[in-house]
Amino acid sequence: MTSPTSTTLVDVRDLNVHFRVRRGLAASRSIKAVDGVSFELSPGQTLGIAGESGSGKSTVARTLVQIIRPTGGTISLDGEVVTNLKGSRLRRYRRRMQMVYQDPYDSLDPRMMIREAIGEALAVRGLAKSQHKDEVNQLLHRVNLPASVATRYPGQLSGGQRQRVSIARALAVNPEVIICDEAVAALDVSIRAQVLNLLKDIQRDTGVGYLFISHDLSTLRFMADHVAVMYVGRIVEYGTSDEVFANPLHPYTKALISAVPSVTSRGQMRLKLSGEPPDPGNPPSGCPFHPRCPEAIDECRRERPELLMTSSGQRVACHVVSARQRKESAKGSA
Amino acid sequence: MINLPESELNAAFGGSEPTVLSEPNFWRRAGHSLLHDPIAMCSFAFIALLAVVAVFAPFIAPFNPLHEFSNGLSFQGAPVAPNGHFLLGTDASGRDVLSRLIYGARVSLMVGVVATGLASLIGVVIGTVSGYVGGVTESILMRFTDMVLSFPILLFCVALIAVTGPSARNVVLVIAFAYWTYLARVVRGQVLSLKEREFVTAARTLGVGHLKIIRKHIMPHLLPTIIVYGTLGVATSILIEASLSFLGIGVPLPQASWGEMISEGQQYFQVAPWLLVAPGVVLILTVLAFNLAGDWLTDLLDPATRDMGR
Numbered sequence: 001m002t003s004p005t006s007t008t009l010v011d012v013r014d015l016n017v018h019f020r021v022r023r024g025l026a027a028s029r030s031i032k033a034v035d036g037v038s039f040e041l042s043p044g045q046t047l048g049i050a051g052e053s054g055s056g057k058s059t060v061a062r063t064l065v066q067i068i069r070p071t072g073g074t075i076s077l078d079g080e081v082v083t084n085l086k087g088s089r090l091r092r093y094r095r096r097m098q099m100v101y102q103d104p105y106d107s108l109d110p111r112m113m114i115r116e117a118i119g120e121a122l123a124v125r126g127l128a129k130s131q132h133k134d135e136v137n138q139l140l141h142r143v144n145l146p147a148s149v150a151t152r153y154p155g156q157l158s159g160g161q162r163q164r165v166s167i168a169r170a171l172a173v174n175p176e177v178i179i180c181d182e183a184v185a186a187l188d189v190s191i192r193a194q195v196l197n198l199l200k201d202i203q204r205d206t207g208v209g210y211l212f213i214s215h216d217l218s219t220l221r222f223m224a225d226h227v228a229v230m231y232v233g234r235i236v237e238y239g240t241s242d243e244v245f246a247n248p249l250h251p252y253t254k255a256l257i258s259a260v261p262s263v264t265s266r267g268q269m270r271l272k273l274s275g276e277p278p279d280p281g282n283p284p285s286g287c288p289f290h291p292r293c294p295e296a297i298d299e300c301r302r303e304r305p306e307l308l309m310t311s312s313g314q315r316v317a318c319h320v321v322s323a324r325q326r327k328e329s330a331k332g333s334a
Numbered sequence: 335m336i337n338l339p340e341s342e343l344n345a346a347f348g349g350s351e352p353t354v355l356s357e358p359n360f361w362r363r364a365g366h367s368l369l370h371d372p373i374a375m376c377s378f379a380f381i382a383l384l385a386v387v388a389v390f391a392p393f394i395a396p397f398n399p400l401h402e403f404s405n406g407l408s409f410q411g412a413p414v415a416p417n418g419h420f421l422l423g424t425d426a427s428g429r430d431v432l433s434r435l436i437y438g439a440r441v442s443l444m445v446g447v448v449a450t451g452l453a454s455l456i457g458v459v460i461g462t463v464s465g466y467v468g469g470v471t472e473s474i475l476m477r478f479t480d481m482v483l484s485f486p487i488l489l490f491c492v493a494l495i496a497v498t499g500p501s502a503r504n505v506v507l508v509i510a511f512a513y514w515t516y517l518a519r520v521v522r523g524q525v526l527s528l529k530e531r532e533f534v535t536a537a538r539t540l541g542v543g544h545l546k547i548i549r550k551h552i553m554p555h556l557l558p559t560i561i562v563y564g565t566l567g568v569a570t571s572i573l574i575e576a577s578l579s580f581l582g583i584g585v586p587l588p589q590a591s592w593g594e595m596i597s598e599g600q601q602y603f604q605v606a607p608w609l610l611v612a613p614g615v616v617l618i619l620t621v622l623a624f625n626l627a628g629d630w631l632t633d634l635l636d637p638a639t640r641d642m643g644r
Contacts, residue, residue: 065539094541106532111554120550124541166536173540 009078009209010041010064010097010177016072017059017233021281031281033059035233036073039226041177044203046210048224048241050217050256052277056233057213061181064211065099066090077176095124098170102182104162108154114140114165115150121172139168143198160191164198171202179211184219196222217260221245229253232280232288235307239314249316251293287319295320367634374630377623384620388439395433396421399590402428413606423608425598431612434590438613441591442620445506445575450567452510454517454560461521462556466529466548476522483515488577495583502585505578509571517563521556528552558635562628569624576617592617 017034034056041047049057062068064075066085075083082093101107108117118139119132127135137147143164154162163183170178180199184192196219203210212223220227220241227244229237229252237250248254255273275292278284284291290300299319307317310325368375387394397403407428408414416423422431464475491508498504528534528551537547572592578584579593587594592613599609 067535067539091541091543094539097539099536099539101532101536103532107536109533109537109551109554112533112550116550120537120542120546121540169536169540 007042008040008076009043009045010039010211011076011079012040012060012064012073013038013076014073015060015063015070015075017056017063017068018071029281032233032283033280034063034070037228037230037233037235038073039228039235039238041209041211041226043176043209044207045225046203046212046223048212048214048220048227049230050214050220050227051230052215054232054277054280055230056280057230058181059233060230061099061179061211061213064177064179065094065097091124095173096175097177097179098173098175099179099181100163100166100170100183102185104159104166104186105154107166108162110154112153113150114152114154114157117154117165118150118169118172121169125173135172139172140165142171142202143168144194158191160187160195163187163195167195167198167202171206171208175208177209177211179213181213182215183212185214185216192219199223217245217256229256232278232283234288234317235315236289236317237314238307238316243312243314247312247314249310249312249314249321250289250318251295251320252289287317297323299323364634367630371630373626377626377630380619380623381627384439384443384623387436388443391436391440395430395436397430397433399429399433399437400588401430403430404428413602413609415606416608422612423606425595425609426602426606431595431608434595435592435612435616438590438592438595439616439620441502441585441589442572442575442617445502445509445585446568446572446624449506449509449513449571449575450564452506453513453567453571454564456510456514457517457563458521458556458560460514461518462525462548462552464518465522465525466544466552472522475518479515479518482512483519485512487512487574491574491578492581492583495578500578500583500586502589505575505584508578509574512574513567513570517560517567520559520563524556524559525552528555558631562632562635565624565628565631569621569628572617572624573621 015034015037016032018030018032020028020030022028037056037060039047039049049060051057059068063070066082070083073083074081077093077096085093108114112120115132115136118136119129122132122135123129133150136150140147140149145161145164145168149157149161149165154165157165163186166183167178183199184195187195199210200223202208210223212220214220214223224241227237227239227241228235229244229250231252237244237248237253244253245257248257252273259273273292278288278291284301286302287293287296287300287305290296293300297320303319305317305319305322307315308322310316310321311328316322368378403420403424405414405419405428407424413426413428414420414424416431420430420432422435425431425434460475460479464472464479490512494508494511495504498508534547534551537551542550575584575591576593576596579591580597582594582597584593585591595613596610596617599606599611599613603610
């Protein structure tokens, strides 16, 4: 990974989240939910994280907002290491890194009026109570909701409206980063587009950085500047959105992208994946993708591939790709 | 399997984009439900009546409950049966049963409400702390709860009062100490599940402090449980107080209490059945009213039927 420059807002290095699981009397074993994940996020940019359920992408999000403690690696925000903060420093940090959750039905307290829910965030920011009303209205306006929403309960709002409220609440503390964990997955396609556009507008105006987690590649293609594809706790492909989508190298990324329905690719051969993602508590030997990989070679079963730079710009963890690259460069030099 | 089609499915079925759900005003809903439930209505009316009687006992009671009337005993020294003067007759000491019953309501309700209030306070604090904090704190608190819970309550009360001596205050303390365990367990369970709800996580990641999260996001959700348990707890406490008074270790004599009246009444049941019947019926009705009111509240506040579609 390149060294963090002054423009790096979030720098995650070699992040590990291993859960210890005890089964009866048997010795505890560890589940590597996140295993050696590194990425960077610059201000005003969006990093998309893609992957199937169980790939560890939500664990990454929850570790960043420190609901889950990492078992290894570091997280830095603006050059300051923020792993393992405690007490008031942790609370100050949390304000800078906000999260919008997947479930708009559970991320707002059903017994709390929208005004109070956003007011709670304003109180965290330290805003005087007398200014809450104006600020709440302004925030609601920012997310294109009428001021009348302030006196409603979450149960009286639609999913899209609730998700806007969640965004307004996250914005209320002026964060530098907003993590969107499947933030639009529960929304209708039409509403989803509105919310995504809103998020883009907010980024343009405030320069907030997004960590956008989604299993939906078409959403990521629309939102992300950089994309990291995760598989069973590891990043298997990482690069700019253009690199990854225009020229996917890892067989897993290829399969994911080919599964996106599109108008132009009609009739083309689709790369289909068979089988389920492996149990992270008992991953296959070598490359964890090899049982499902159409291109797997012997080496894949033996050795876990490293995330390596490729000639086309992105980083890929795949023996087949590395071998091909070596062959090409050998041909080129010959 | 790739997850992508799932999102399309969600979208296709519009699964999560319902029309605006209106959440009717709670009190209006409660009133509406009460109007259509005569049993609950009667229960609340009875409880209200009891409360009025207890508060205004000196104005309502026809006589001083402690006064031993010379005309309260027959020439043979037997209690006087109900008549126009003593509406519910007199007891073996010539005291007016109705007046004693009315003053007894004070004792029963006071003990019931105060003991339950105290028990709820202890139960909610211990339940919330152990559920929210978890870990060793939880283990210690819950093992202690189990320990108290495994005591036979009545024997426990008898033993404690034997040590501390009978008084209304001790009765309240003893009942509270025995009853908080139930609420503590239920509250702990609820806090455990509430803690995992996304809105609590969201508040945490927002930087809201733990105390504020408990006050703003946990307590409001516990309120229905507390109300229901409180109502049922009053009934139980009144029963325990009556049992203790029956055993002679409740509210000390000569203060009137229902349990003591029943205890005395059963000795003269053959000659003066009203001594047993009057406090017995009132006690049964009171406990029944609190239990029925509690049931109705349970239905009203039941999370399964409440907040539908949240």
